[in-house]
Amino acid sequence: MTVLDRPHEIILSESKIKDKVRELGFEITDDYSHKDLIVIGVLKGSVIFMADLIRSIDLPIHMDFIAVSSYGSEMESSGVVRIQYDMKTSIEGRDVLLVEDIVDTGLTLAYLMDNFATRNPKSLKICTLLDKREARKPEIELKMDYVGFEVPNRFLVGYGLDYDESYRNLPFVAAIWD
Ligand code: IMP
Numbered sequence: 001m002t003v004l005d006r007p008h009e010i011i012l013s014e015s016k017i018k019d020k021v022r023e024l025g026f027e028i029t030d031d032y033s034h035k036d037l038i039v040i041g042v043l044k045g046s047v048i049f050m051a052d053l054i055r056s057i058d059l060p061i062h063m064d065f066i067a068v069s070s071y072g073s074e075m076e077s078s079g080v081v082r083i084q085y086d087m088k089t090s091i092e093g094r095d096v097l098l099v100e101d102i103v104d105t106g107l108t109l110a111y112l113m114d115n116f117a118t119r120n121p122k123s124l125k126i127c128t129l130l131d132k133r134e135a136r137k138p139e140i141e142l143k144m145d146y147v148g149f150e151v152p153n154r155f156l157v158g159y160g161l162d163y164d165e166s167y168r169n170l171p172f173v174a175a176i177w178d
């Protein structure tokens with residue numbers, strides 16, 4: 001069992017996450033039958049969610065990853081987004097599902113949606129496990145197609161989410177503080 005060696009409060013248990021991921025997988029399976037689905041995860045946070053989600057999708061799919069960096073302090077993103085590693089697969093004419101661990105200010109996804117749109121996919125949708133809706137920048141408009149949970153505006157770790165690269169492997173999501 002992985003230890004969270006600091007004050008914390010568990011926000012989403014392992015079993016709650018498991019049920020939700022399965023539900024999202026069913027929904028996506030329904031929506032994308034007879035389509036050419038490519039699932040693209042945003043590194044590194046989405047890796048755990050992505051791995052579980054695609055195993056709940058009962059369709060032939062392809063997958064790829066993209067890595068972005070956003071500058072800012074450990075607990076706050078700045079809005080300056082840069083692609084650090086681009087995917088190897090062409091998404092032109094394909095049905096793309098972009099997978100995120102959490103949408104916070106929305107700056108990262110807004111940037112990625114614009115960037116992906118220029119590559120002419122047939123369709124482009126978002127799936128995020130967590131939506132920290134209260135933290136969204138008011139000027140950012142994002143249509144969230146698949147959302148696991150709306151979460152409070154607190155700093156969260158686990159199930160892919162890190163604090164200074166730690167805690168990504170926790171099987172649950174917890175809020176931490178100083
Ligand atoms: P946004 O650009 O502000 O929406 O932030 C998106 C990225 O910031 C996410 O993909 C996460 O990697 C990171 N992030 C946002 N909130 C949290 C959090 O509570 N814990 C850990 N990482 C977070």
Ligand code: MG
Pocket residue numbers: 042043044045046100101102
């Ligand atoms: Mg992320």
